[in-house]
Amino acid sequence: MRMIRINCSVSLVTFLWMMILVRGDTDVSCYVEESCILPCSFQKDPEVVIHWTKLTEGLPRVHSFSKNQDQLEDQDQNFGNRTSLFKDQISRGNASLLLTGVTSEDWGQYQCYTRTTSGIERSIINLKVKDTDVTCYAIGNCMLPCSFQEGHLVSIQWTKLTEGRPRVHSFSKNQDQLGDQDQNFRGRTSLSKDQIFRGDASLQLSWMKAEDRGQYECYTRTTSGVKTSIINLETDDNSVAFGFIIFGIVVAVIIGIGICILPCLCIAACIYVYKD
Structure with missing residues (x-):
């Protein structure tokens, strides 16, 4: 009886693991004040729930979609009127988010969560914001x-x-x-x-x-x-190498001049002392 329970537990864990698909991180770079697409895809299904959240303290809700329409009642105010999904592409498995008016505060990690009859999928997007x-x-x-x-x-x-x-x-x-x-x-x-x-x-x-x-x-x-x-x-890697070469040459020239001048100064000093 104990063996049967253990096997059932293992089977349940395996089943849940197969149902939840976690994709690798994706890096995205965007510029301030421009629009930016955070990519996300899932196994297409006519009934899908989509949740975009930012992985910071409080897990602010960025955008939600279910029952074939946006659900923005609990959307974080920092993302108000700045997010949208590609509605004509959702049925094809596209849950990508369009973020407009990008600000430097948007920098960070985002999670795209999708749930369908086929299972749950999660994607992590690392958004890097460039200003200049x-x-x-x-x-x-x-x-x-x-x-x-x-x-x-x-x-x-x-x-x-x-x-x-x-x-x-x-x-x-x-x-x-x-x-x-x-x-x-x-x-x-x-x-x-x-x-x-x-x-x-x-x-x-x-x-x-x-x-x-x-x-x-x-x-x-x-x-x-x-x-x-x-x-x-x-x-510029080439300029870095070239710069150090020039620097080395300048230092070598200064040392060389010093080596040449020093004996002359010593000789001149000796002659001056000898004349006195």
Whole structure:
């Protein structure tokens, strides 16, 4: 009897596992203020329930569909009037979401949940939001642009959108706050203090490296409100290599000149002393 119960339990777990299909993550990149499609497909069925949620605290509902119509009563207000499904494609197994007026706050993970008579499917979409693309070159300085509405009590935080969200540069109380700055950026970042109170929070990054490429977030807070901007920084690999070669040549030339001049100075000094 115990063996029969165990076999039934295993069969039930196997059945449920087969009924719920979890697809691999999909990466999507979109630009601020533009429209963006978050892809999602399922095994087509005339009766389908679709739930789009954002995988953040509270799991805000992005869009829902059931009984052949949208169900937006519990839609999160941040997505109001900004989402839609391709109604003529749902019967063909397309549950993709159209997100309009993309903002930097839309960045993050989304789940597409579909339920039909065939089972349940879940897809995870990683949405990366780009505000501005910047390409910089080796060794020189690079400016990451960021602007905000002027106001009092300015607070600025630059972070890199990688694991751990390393702090690149911070400013508050009318001065830099670099106590928690990531060591990879120490001595390489600066803000234009005379421009901050004109609404310019652009960051100057010196001595560019290939490792600097990636997405950066500029967060500003004033009495006028909060704003977040995403900057996508690219580096030219060829220029990086070329830059280091030029740098090496310059250093070698300086050392060479120093080696040539030093003996001459020593000889000149000896002659001067000898004449005296």
